[in-house]
Amino acid sequence: MIPFNLNSAFRGTGWAVLHFSILMGVFSCTADPPTPKDLSKEHLIPKPVEVLATGSSFRLTEATGVYVQSPPAQADEVRQVGEYLAGKLRPATGFGLPVQNVDNAPPEGSIYLLLSEGDAELGEEGYELVITEELVKLSANAPAGLFRGLQTIRQLLPAAIEKSEVQPAPWEIATGTIRDYPSYAYRGAMLDVARHFFSVEDVKRFIEQIALYKLNVLHLHLTDDQGWRIEIKSWPKLTTHGGSTQVGGGQGGYFTQEDYAEIVRHAQDHYITIVPEIDMPGHTNAALASYPELNCDGKARELYTGIEVGFSTLCTDKEVTYQFVDDVVRELAALTPGPYFHIGGDESHVTEKDDYIFFINRVQDIVQTHGKQMVGWDEITLAELEEGSVAQFWANAEHAKAAVEQGVKVIMSPATKTYLDMQYDSTTTLGLHWAAYIEVDSAYIWDPATFVEGVSKDDILGIESPLWSETITNMDEIEYMVFPRLVGHAEIGWTPASERNWEEYKVRLGRHKARFEAMGIDYYPSALVPWAEAEVTSAGESSEQ
Ligand code: NGO
Numbered sequence: 001m002i003p004f005n006l007n008s009a010f011r012g013t014g015w016a017v018l019h020f021s022i023l024m025g026v027f028s029c030t031a032d033p034p035t036p037k038d039l040s041k042e043h044l045i046p047k048p049v050e051v052l053a054t055g056s057s058f059r060l061t062e063a064t065g066v067y068v069q070s071p072p073a074q075a076d077e078v079r080q081v082g083e084y085l086a087g088k089l090r091p092a093t094g095f096g097l098p099v100q101n102v103d104n105a106p107p108e109g110s111i112y113l114l115l116s117e118g119d120a121e122l123g124e125e126g127y128e129l130v131i132t133e134e135l136v137k138l139s140a141n142a143p144a145g146l147f148r149g150l151q152t153i154r155q156l157l158p159a160a161i162e163k164s165e166v167q168p169a170p171w172e173i174a175t176g177t178i179r180d181y182p183s184y185a186y187r188g189a190m191l192d193v194a195r196h197f198f199s200v201e202d203v204k205r206f207i208e209q210i211a212l213y214k215l216n217v218l219h220l221h222l223t224d225d226q227g228w229r230i231e232i233k234s235w236p237k238l239t240t241h242g243g244s245t246q247v248g249g250g251q252g253g254y255f256t257q258e259d260y261a262e263i264v265r266h267a268q269d270h271y272i273t274i275v276p277e278i279d280m281p282g283h284t285n286a287a288l289a290s291y292p293e294l295n296c297d298g299k300a301r302e303l304y305t306g307i308e309v310g311f312s313t314l315c316t317d318k319e320v321t322y323q324f325v326d327d328v329v330r331e332l333a334a335l336t337p338g339p340y341f342h343i344g345g346d347e348s349h350v351t352e353k354d355d356y357i358f359f360i361n362r363v364q365d366i367v368q369t370h371g372k373q374m375v376g377w378d379e380i381t382l383a384e385l386e387e388g389s390v391a392q393f394w395a396n397a398e399h400a401k402a403a404v405e406q407g408v409k410v411i412m413s414p415a416t417k418t419y420l421d422m423q424y425d426s427t428t429t430l431g432l433h434w435a436a437y438i439e440v441d442s443a444y445i446w447d448p449a450t451f452v453e454g455v456s457k458d459d460i461l462g463i464e465s466p467l468w469s470e471t472i473t474n475m476d477e478i479e480y481m482v483f484p485r486l487v488g489h490a491e492i493g494w495t496p497a498s499e500r501n502w503e504e505y506k507v508r509l510g511r512h513k514a515r516f517e518a519m520g521i522d523y524y525p526s527a528l529v530p531w532a533e534a535e536v537t538s539a540g541e542s543s544e545q
Contacts, residue, residue, distance in 0.1 A: 036156070039131065039176035043511035044155050045487055046214055046494035048180035056133050060089070060111075060157070060171035066099045067106035070115035075101065077143045078115050084269070085111070085150040089157075094166035106135070111153070113146050114139040125216065125271075126181025129153070131173055144271045145181075148214050152178060155212075159514035184448070186411060186462025187493035188217030188275070189420075189486055191478070192469040194224035194286075195307070196246050197253035202475045204266045209482075209521065211270040213490035218267055219275040219342060219464060222255075225285035225304045225312055229254045230276070234327045235291065242286035242303075247470055249305040260335055268337065275375065276332050279344025280325065281351050281359050285312040293320050307470040310349035316359040326366050333370035340390065341367045346377035357383045364389060381406060390461055393452065394419075395435075401454040409461040412448040418489060420467040420481045424524055430471050431481060440526040444488035444505060447497045465489045476522045483516060483523035484509055506530060 036042065039053040066086045070078040079099060086097040106112050112135055119141055122128065127140040127149030138149045156174065160167040189210050191203065207218060222230045228242035231254060243254035255263070260276075267274045284294070285304045292300040296315035304312075314321050333341055343363050348356050360376065360383035367374040373388040374380075378399035381391050384406075391403035392411040403410050415422070415435035422438040423431040436442070449457035465486050472478055487509060491500065510530040516523045525531060 035170070035172050036174040039156075039174040039178070042156055042174060043508040044152060045505075045508055045512060046491040047499055047505075047508070048152065048178045049496065049499070050179040051176060052178075053174065053176040054132070056175040057172045058131050058133055058136055058175060059109075060093060060095065060173070061109060061169075062095050064095060064097060064109050064111060065106070066097055066111045066113065067102040068099065068113045069102050074115055074143060078113060078146065080269075081143050081146045081150065082113050084147070085113070085153065088150075088154055089161060089171075091165065092161045092163045092167045093169070093171055108134040111136045112138070113150075115141070115143065115146065117141050122179070122181050125214075126179070127152070129178040129180075131156075131175045131177070133175060136173065144216075147211075147271045148182075149180070151212055151214055152180065155515075159512075159518050162515055162518035182214070182494045183496055184460065184462035184493045186217055186464070187215045187490060188219055188411070188462065188464035189215055189482070189489075190219035190221055190277075190413075190464055190466035192221040192224070192421075192467060192472075193229050193255075194221055194227045194246075194279075195469040196250070196473050197227060197229055197243075198469075198475070198478070199253075200255065200259050200262055202478070203263050205475065206478065206482075207263075207267050207270050207272055209479075209519070210486065210490075211272060213487055214494055215486075215490055216271060217273050217275055217462075217464065219277060219466070220263075221277045221279065221466070221468075223278050223280075223286060223344075224283045225309070226306075227252045227254075228286040228290065230260060230278075230332060231256045232328050232331050233257070234331065235324065237290040238287055242290040245303050245305055247305055247307055248473075250473075257331070257335055260332075264335065264337065273338035273340070274336060275338060275340045275342050276336055277342035277344055277375075278328055278332065279346065280363070281314040281316055281321075281356065282310060282312055282346065282348035283344055284314050287314070287324075288312055291324070293318070294324060310347045313348055313351040314359070316351060316355040321359075322362060322366070325363055326369075329363075329366050329370050329372075333367075333372050336372070339373050340375050341370070341372035342375040342392075343367060343380070344377060345380040346394070348379070353382070375411070378403070381408075392464065393455070394466075397452045400452045404455055404459045410455055410459055411461050412451060412455075412463045413466055414446075414451055417443060417446050417451075418463065418465040420465050420485060421470065421472065424526065428524075430477055432468075432471065438485065439528060440484055440488065440509070440524070441502055441506070441528050443485040444492070444500075445502050446492070447500075448492065449497065463489060463493045479522040480524055483521050484512070484526070484529070485524075487512065 040051045066082045068078045068082040082099040124142045125144045127145040130137045140146045228238040239254040246252040288301040289303050364374045375390040378393045381399045381402035385408045393400040394413045421431045423433045510532045513531045
């Protein structure tokens with residue numbers, strides 16, 4: 001749509017000058033967006049560590065190119081990051097945005113991605129963004145830093161940049177400098193594909209969504225009582241039988257190893273680590289239904305489509321159980337480039353405590369044999385954890401403290417704050433509420449470093465928000481439970497606690513409505529958030545793209 005220009009319609013008359021601003025207020029939806037000029041007032045999430053505004057703006061035009069520069073060894077990778085950025089900007093701008101290598105400074109009007117080591121404060125994922133009227137210059141020590149930084153560039157442009165069809169210009173960015181790096185090394189989301197199965201396409205879309213908010217881990221809960229969702233070639237019935245249903249009795253499904261590899265590749269392209277979870281010794285009914293020998297009584301269980309927990313266990317004193325675990329971990333670890341392998345370990349209510357401890361200790365060895373660090377839900381701290389293993393706190397503070405006493409790191413996923421399957425309030429139709437109702441403010445107002453007494457920032461690897469899928473059946477429902485709470489969790493993981501404040505955050509979040517809508521994200525429009533009907537830029541005026 002070509003915006004109707006009120007300014008020219010009334011130009012030259014005193015009446016027009018007087019009434020122009022009033023009309024702009026009423027008909028703001030038809031005007032060009034005002035030029036953003038104050039970088040410090042942009043609505044970035046996560047909020048960057050340092051922003052210095054210089055009061056002018058850069059304009060992206062048909063002539064803009066993306067120039068990349070790096071040491072030769074990383075040239076391909078950095079070029080790919082440049083291509084990623086250009087790919088995000090092309091559809092809405094309609095500009096060509098060619099990506100080219102340069103040895104020196106690029107021409108005026110360009111976006112310039114530069115890899116140069118030596119800025120220790122920025123670490124692996126930090127970046128510096130210097131925007132002048134002439135150039136957008138993004139630099140980082142590592143490609144991951146450039147990738148996180150390009151998410152900031154996306155958010156500095158009008159929300160319409162996220163649309164898939166050409167939108168009217170101008171495309172402007174306020175000038176200044178941003179220096180930015182994360183508080184926590186591990187910033188994750190979890191998707192339960194076991195209770196209900198989700199397609200490769202859904203998982204890929206989810207990866208794209210969490211990348212925009214600088215998350216770097218996707219934990220896939222691949223197995224549970226209701227379904228086994230990852231092909232294991234040496235135990236084929238796990239998926240052909242154990243994957244054949246889901247909660248409510250639908251047809252279920254599973255990822256072939258090729259599907260899983262495709263998800264891993266997509267995650268890598270977004271600098272996201274996949275953490276695969278095989279939940280055991282409890283939450284294993286789908287496996288127990290597929291192979292009778294995994295049961296102590298040697299009898300296969302029936303497939304299960306309800307939502308009870310805590311009734312199943314692998315037979316911890318049969319040797320075949322450890323052969324099974326070894327095969328599963330070996331095949332899946334080989335497909336997983338990241339350092340972690342999650343073994344579940346939660347709610348094994350029908351496993352004797354001694355048997356449970358024996359089992360976790362043995363599985364820890366198996367995981368290490370296959371080159372991975374073991375992660376498990378907080379119950380695993382009952383066992384003897386070794387260096388490099390990680391406990392994921394979800395419910396029991398004593399277990400989290402026990403992890404610290406054992407000298408292992410903790411991932412913070414308190415159910416009362418981070419569980420994305422918890423209902424927003426008593427009117428929410430999806431989800432559960434056994435831990436809490438979690439409104440958008442409650443999800444944001446907490447600090448991982450003070451949440452459990454005795455567990456401090458140095459003990460914490462990071463935070464993760466699990467979406468369990470007992471009641472979640474499709475992508476729209478995933479998005480409705482995830483957005484906008486996960487956006488707040490992303491800020492908790494990235495932005496220093498001293499910079500976080502709900503009253504200020506909620507205004508920034510309100511400005512992301514236009515972004516969610518441009519991307520077609522189905523979100524929960526909480527009454528606690530001042531959702532901006534039209535995008536407000538740092539020029540302080542309202543406009544709609
Ligand atoms: C618990 C349980 C899961 C449920 C979830 C539902 C953990 C770690 N185990 O969290 O099996 O799906 O609650 O909120």
